[in-house]
Amino acid sequence: MESISEGQTIDLDRKLNDVFSGRAVRKDLTKLMKEGANVPVYVLEYLLGMYAATDDEDNIQEGIQRVKKILSENFVRPDEAEKVKSRIRELGQYSVIDKITVTLNEKIDSYVAEFSNLGLKGVPISPNYVKEYDKLLAGGIWCMLKMEYFFDEEVKNSNPFSISSLKPIQMPNMDLNEVFEGRKSFTKEEWIDVLIRSTGMEPTQLEDRVKWHLLLRLVPLVENNYNMCELGPRGTGKSHVYKEISPNSILVSGGQSTVANLFYNMSSKKVGLVGMYDAVAFDEVAGITFKDKDGIQIMKDFMASGSFARGREEKAASASMVFVGNINQSLDSLIKTSHLFAPFPEAMANDSAFFDRMHYYLPGWEVPKMRPDFFTDKYGFIVDYMAEYFREMRKRSFADALDRYFRLGNNLNQRDVIAVRKTVSGLVKLLYPNGEYTRDGIEEILKYALEGRRRVKEQLKKIGGMEFYDVHFSYIDKESLSEEYVSVPEQGGGKLIPEGMGRPGHVYSVGHGDSGMIGVYKLENQVVSGSGKFEKSGVGSHRGAKESLDTAFRYFTSNSKSISGSISTKTKDYLMHISDMQGIGLTEELAIAELIGLCSGALERPVQESMVVLGNMTVGGTIAKVDEFANTLQVCVDAGAKKVLIPASSVVDFQTVPADLLIKVQPVFYSDPTDAVFKALGVG
Known part of the structure; x- marks a missing residue:
């Protein structure tokens, strides 16, 4: 765990306040206020940014009192809407904080506002505000408003309420150049810390890798049609970002959803959440269900292409899809017994096409559980400023x-x-x-x-x-x-040959490629019911490799009974895929390895762990000696092999191998092809 000195942290606070003055706020104030007022974080922080964006403690306390006063007197709670309306009427003029949405009423050729908490509709609003703050027309924004009340009996159907002044609480418009220029004043590490603090976390308490995970949670907010999933233990803050940090994302809690709500409502002809928000996050993936049979299919279509077909038309939307959920068993047992997508519901869990559309799987088990000291009391961006910066970046x-x-x-x-x-x-x-x-x-x-x-x-x-x-x-x-x-930490190190038992039918071999270089090859065999066919993939037009593999299959069919009476070559088909793991071209030295792979698949017995097979043979079963034995062994060790299966004829070459190389692997010798099979499968 790394720590940064207090001095550097204070410098970063000062720098942030200098470069982005009025755009930063002390995050512990937000937490303090949030616990007492049920208003969105971005409303709170806007007010704190106005009245408490300073590092003078007295001024901060004074600012907090002002914010509290404003919230208690002017913030409209839905259950007190009538009281506030009455206050506007009795006083003739009154200030309120509410979310308002503006529409153009073309019948009377004027703009009218609708109040979210106050419940007023059809309140006339000056076109100047609409021109200046166009977000009023697109989903609405929180504002501080001066309301007036005047009832005129002579004018029919006029609304007595009117707006005499309006000041947006959310960022009404965003100048990205301010971010571009400001970024130049920070190092990469400082900027990462600023972003993480802006979400409320304290980066000096977190390891570097965890910081990257927290950053990745923000990617769905800046990237269009980004599909991400994060599964991990409870209490690691998986859904916090999508619920609190941005007014442009929505967290769909609880499992059941409908195509109409998410994608498109055929009767009202309205696009659902994916058209309204930048990111749609599903909390608790295990409970995701659709009332509609085609729900998952439409979701798959949307995740792949950013569009979906409903009725006669194709609709496009740019929302990112985020799936967060809990892993209830230990990671090790999940990796060994099943797969890391297991917590998804049954309808998805075995659908590889659905998961193939995921752009990133964030390892939630690497993020620590949230403790009080992980929350920051330093300065970060006002979340609404950050949310707007994210939203603008989606266009690039x-x-x-x-x-x-x-x-x-x-x-x-x-x-x-x-x-x-x-x-x-x-x-x-x-x-x-x-x-x-x-x-x-x-x-x-x-x-x-x-x-x-x-x-x-x-x-x-x-x-x-x-x-x-x-x-x-x-x-x-x-x-x-x-x-x-690039490897995945939970799969074992960056070695080509992973630790632990492989699957039956999987075998690694090392041999000379076309280029003369020595490389690692992986043979994967699958046995399915059929009529004795042998199908190869990954071979391309490489004649030598094809012949070597066919040699192995012919030897296998004619000698299987001497290996095990339970092997059937007539009622099964054998499928084989070869991977050239270092991209040096295929090798002709595959017959022994493939014979072992076929037997391993047929007997459902894996090859010994971390073992590499060397050697080649003719149709008659004559074993060839290994060329460049010392170099070949070096490649085995570099690739991560622990045991090497070696033809007995190569024993004489051991004197060419350096001692420090010999102690790294365990040699296993075989005299003929059947002996090789038994030793590889650990039965001989």
Whole structure:
């Protein structure tokens, strides 16, 4: 856990107040007031920003008293609406705080306002306010209003209430250049701390990685059509951001929802929540249900394309979808026995196509449970100012930010690429809104983006099997052409060969690729009922690899009975996929490894953990010696192998292997193909 000295924190407070004067507020004041007044955070902070944005303690206390007075006297509580209306009538003039929405009544050619808490409708409002604050027309804003009352008997149907002055409490309009220019005064670390403080958390109490997770929660607010899920323990603040921080996001609590409410109401011809808000968050994913049968289908369509079809027309919307929920069992048991999407409802839990649309899986178990010392008492942006900055950033895109320095590895398909680009774009908008970033800055974001999408892909692989085999995400530096692999912490380190038992039918091999380089290959075999066919994928037009694999299958069919009487080659089909894990071209040295893979799949017995198979054979079962034995062993160790299965004929080459390499792996020798199978499966 890192800590920052008090001095630096005070400097950051001072800098924030200097650069963004009137846009910052002390966050413990918000917390203090929020506990006593049921008003939105952004209303509170606007008032605090007006009356208490100073670092002089006496002035702050005076400001707080003023804010309390304003709230108690002028804030309209819905149950006191009649009392306030009466007060306006009796006094002739009175100030109120309420949310008002303006519409144009074309029949009388004038603008009229509707009050949310006061319950008044049809109150005339001057066109000047509408021109100045156009948000009044789009969903309405909270305002401080001077109301007047004058009843004229002679004018029929006139509204006695009128608005004599109006001052928005939310940011009425936003100058993004202020953020762009202001950002230049802060380092990356300082800016991250400012953003996290603005959401109410104290960054000096959090590890770096947790800070990044908290930032990622904000990405759905700055990026259009961003789909994210966060599952983790209770009490880690998963839904707080979507409920309190921005008037542009909505938290759908409780499970049941309807297509009409979320997407489009056919009878009223109105677009639902996805058209009204920037982010729609679902609390408690386990309870998500739709009254309509096609609900999940429409949601899938929307998550993939940002549009959905209802009736005769196609509607587009830019809302991000956020799914938050609890993991009730331990992470380890979830990873071993099932997959990390298991808490989703049944209708979704086995639908790999639904989860394939997730751009990021945030590991909620890495975020600590909220304690009082995690809440900040330092300065951050007024949340409404921040919400407007986020909203304005949605109109921009930095999806191509990574192209200047990097390109993505060959294991990413189109959906993976879109997901990674969206995450990169969102984080750049948060950290470098002015587009001024360095190579290192982008690399840090890119690694983080790849990890979250890989976490999605790893689960898809568990749910959907062979279709999602490419999970070894990497990026390539355009200058040095070096390739970096990105791993997921809970899957074990960044090694190509993961720790722990693999699945039956999965086997790793190391051999010489086309280029002459030595590389790691993963063979995945699946056994399904059928008629004895052998289907290969991932081989392309590589003749040597095809022949080697066919050799293995022919040996398997003719010798299976001597391996186990329970293997059936006539009533099963064998499907095989090969991954060239380092992209060096396929190898011809696959026959022994594939024979082991076929037997492992047929017997439903996994290969020994972290084992690599070396060697090749002819159709007759003659074993070939391993070329460049010492180098091959080095590649095995680098890839994470703990045991290496080696043909007995290579024993003589052991003298070429350095001692410090030998102690890192356990050699297992085999004399013939059947012996290799038994030893690999741990039965011989």
